[in-house]
Amino acid sequence: MKRWALFLVLLLVIAALLWHLLRGEAATALNTAESAPVFEMRSTPMRLQSSDECAACHSEVFSEWRDSWHSKAYTDPEVQGLSRGFQDKDCLPCHLPRPVLETGLSQRPLERDRRHDDGVDCFTCHFAPEAASMIGRGPLGAAARSAPCQPQESAVISSLGLCAPCHNQHKVHEEWKQTSYALPGAGFKDCNDCHMPEVLRAGGRRGRSHRYPAGHDATILRSAASFKVERIEDGVLHVRVSNTGSGHNLPTDERHRAVDLEATFIGVDGSRVSRRVDRYRNPYRTEFELRNPLRSVGATRDYEIALGALGSLEVHVQRVAPEGHPLQSIIAYPESTQIPAGEARDYRVILPPSVVSAEFRLYYRTQPFQADNEAVLLHEGSVHAR
Numbered sequence: 001m002k003r004w005a006l007f008l009v010l011l012l013v014i015a016a017l018l019w020h021l022l023r024g025e026a027a028t029a030l031n032t033a034e035s036a037p038v039f040e041m042r043s044t045p046m047r048l049q050s051s052d053e054c055a056a057c058h059s060e061v062f063s064e065w066r067d068s069w070h071s072k073a074y075t076d077p078e079v080q081g082l083s084r085g086f087q088d089k090d091c092l093p094c095h096l097p098r099p100v101l102e103t104g105l106s107q108r109p110l111e112r113d114r115r116h117d118d119g120v121d122c123f124t125c126h127f128a129p130e131a132a133s134m135i136g137r138g139p140l141g142a143a144a145r146s147a148p149c150q151p152q153e154s155a156v157i158s159s160l161g162l163c164a165p166c167h168n169q170h171k172v173h174e175e176w177k178q179t180s181y182a183l184p185g186a187g188f189k190d191c192n193d194c195h196m197p198e199v200l201r202a203g204g205r206r207g208r209s210h211r212y213p214a215g216h217d218a219t220i221l222r223s224a225a226s227f228k229v230e231r232i233e234d235g236v237l238h239v240r241v242s243n244t245g246s247g248h249n250l251p252t253d254e255r256h257r258a259v260d261l262e263a264t265f266i267g268v269d270g271s272r273v274s275r276r277v278d279r280y281r282n283p284y285r286t287e288f289e290l291r292n293p294l295r296s297v298g299a300t301r302d303y304e305i306a307l308g309a310l311g312s313l314e315v316h317v318q319r320v321a322p323e324g325h326p327l328q329s330i331i332a333y334p335e336s337t338q339i340p341a342g343e344a345r346d347y348r349v350i351l352p353p354s355v356v357s358a359e360f361r362l363y364y365r366t367q368p369f370q371a372d373n374e375a376v377l378l379h380e381g382s383v384h385a386r
């Protein structure tokens, strides 16, 4: 009898321990599928209907959002072109969405049929339909009680899960989860830490920028990569491209984006020959001929680039692991040559005797056919061959 009781107690203790452990793990994991949020129900429905109405009281947020690509998600000429003026209805749910909280954080939103000029609007992220409220991080002051947006505090607004219904389509969240930014501690940075930098609002309150700088912003783009070009011996160069500032693969999300390592080689006779040395990109599904030769960290590849009358050069490239980072980066799309956060590509370039110097440039293109003069020049460096 006594032994049975002891056994039962032991079993209970083990079960409790296990439960505690598993729960702890779940809490540190990505919170995309959080439990249903709890809101205070309002008896009066909210009267506000459009984002324009918010401008009167939230003028700074409103103008940042107007400048952002969220507000242009429907009117964006690139999207209009590809969707044939949204004849392709599958494109509507994320580019002209109804509130995310209407469908929940793990579902694709529904499409909206009005206010096309607003794209991803204030209601998309802030409106909690069941509570008839705009949710915010707070803390809210006394004026909140009589505000027509009926604001209330909810942790949901700051969760990664809010962005996932639209952005995890191309696995941005999965990429981020594998980086050192996702590990708890001093180095932790989530989407908003980089894409919603803190700003000071009128009246001295802390706010967060709604401009969402990313692929259309030269400053954040230049912070994404580091670049090094040096001569290591006579006729032999070392080039390194690293993803030191992006919280996920570089470039991330849209398959249109490309980062290119380009070079111009200058001959003894003064002639100049330009070539692409490498391209970092998640290719379109139809680009069957593309193959990613560097499938795992440490992998290498040797190739030659013909320079016409100047001869040809040899390239030896290696995929280098993130420094001091315990996780192994797995690229979700096997043919993708994107550079995961913290990783580098190391090049040893052996020049033919006819080349006296070389210039290297790293470009970011919003689509793979974009010309150099329209692309963003991230970094450049030149070096004498001998």
Ligand code: HEC
Residues within 6 Å of the ligand: 069, 076, 078, 079, 082, 083, 088, 090, 091, 092, 093, 094, 095, 108, 165, 166, 167, 169, 215, 252, 253, 254, 256, 366
């Ligand atoms: C699951 C949500 C979702 C759906 C569905 C969706 N998109 Fe997008 N789209 C996004 C997100 C998120 C971005 C922003 C990512 C980025 O900028 O890299 C984006 C960006 C784009 C861009 C880049 C815009 C630019 O300024 O360069 C184009 C073009 C685009 N989408 C076209 C389409 C087309 C065409 C369809 C329908 C076939 C579609 N999208 C369906 C979420 C979606």
Ligand code: HEC
Residues within 6 Å of the ligand: 048, 049, 050, 051, 053, 054, 055, 056, 057, 058, 122, 123, 126, 134, 135, 136, 137, 138, 139, 140, 141, 142, 143, 144, 147, 148, 149, 151, 152
């Ligand atoms: C008549 C003025 C007024 C209008 C119009 C208005 N708001 Fe508000 N809003 C307020 C006030 C006042 C607060 C409370 C601010 C505080 O407590 O410091 C607030 C708070 C908020 C918060 C919470 C901010 C936080 O710090 O967490 C959000 C989100 C919000 N509003 C969104 C909206 C949206 C979206 C619209 C348009 C659909 C809108 N508001 C329209 C006055 C307004």
Ligand code: HEC
Residues within 6 Å of the ligand: 069, 070, 072, 073, 074, 076, 079, 093, 094, 095, 097, 100, 109, 120, 124, 125, 162, 163, 164, 165, 166, 167, 191, 192, 195, 212, 213, 214, 215, 216, 217
């Ligand atoms: C309802 C869908 C949706 C939600 C929710 C959403 N986004 Fe977006 N986001 C988009 C679309 C669509 C675009 C692309 C618009 C375009 O370029 O045409 C975009 C663009 C962006 C961009 C790129 C801007 C640029 O310059 O290209 C960033 C960064 C971004 N979103 C971050 C976030 C973050 C962080 C969150 C969560 C707080 C979030 N988004 C929530 C749909 C969404």
Ligand code: HEC
Residues within 6 Å of the ligand: 051, 054, 055, 058, 061, 062, 065, 070, 120, 121, 122, 123, 124, 125, 126, 136, 137, 157, 158, 192, 201, 206, 207, 208, 209, 210
């Ligand atoms: C893509 C999602 C998204 C869209 C679109 C969006 N917000 Fe926000 N908003 C957020 C997030 C996320 C926060 C703050 C999170 C935090 O502080 O952790 C926020 C914070 C705020 C705040 C309080 C902080 C501050 O900067 O003053 C206000 C007020 C606000 N939003 C109003 C609006 C209004 C008005 C619009 C439309 C003009 C809008 N938001 C559009 C996601 C969004």
Ligand code: HEC
Residues within 6 Å of the ligand: 160, 163, 167, 172, 173, 176, 181, 189, 190, 191, 192, 193, 194, 195, 214, 215, 216, 220, 221, 223, 224, 245, 246, 247, 248, 249, 250, 251, 252, 253, 254, 257
């Ligand atoms: C450490 C900073 C950092 C973190 C954390 C981060 N990002 Fe980024 N993000 C960047 C930089 C830098 C770029 C531009 C270069 C690139 O594409 O990687 C970028 C680009 C993007 C783009 C591409 C926009 C375009 O026009 O193609 C999207 C979308 C985006 N981030 C969304 C997210 C989401 C969602 C999260 C969270 C899961 C996140 N980011 C976390 C720094 C960060």
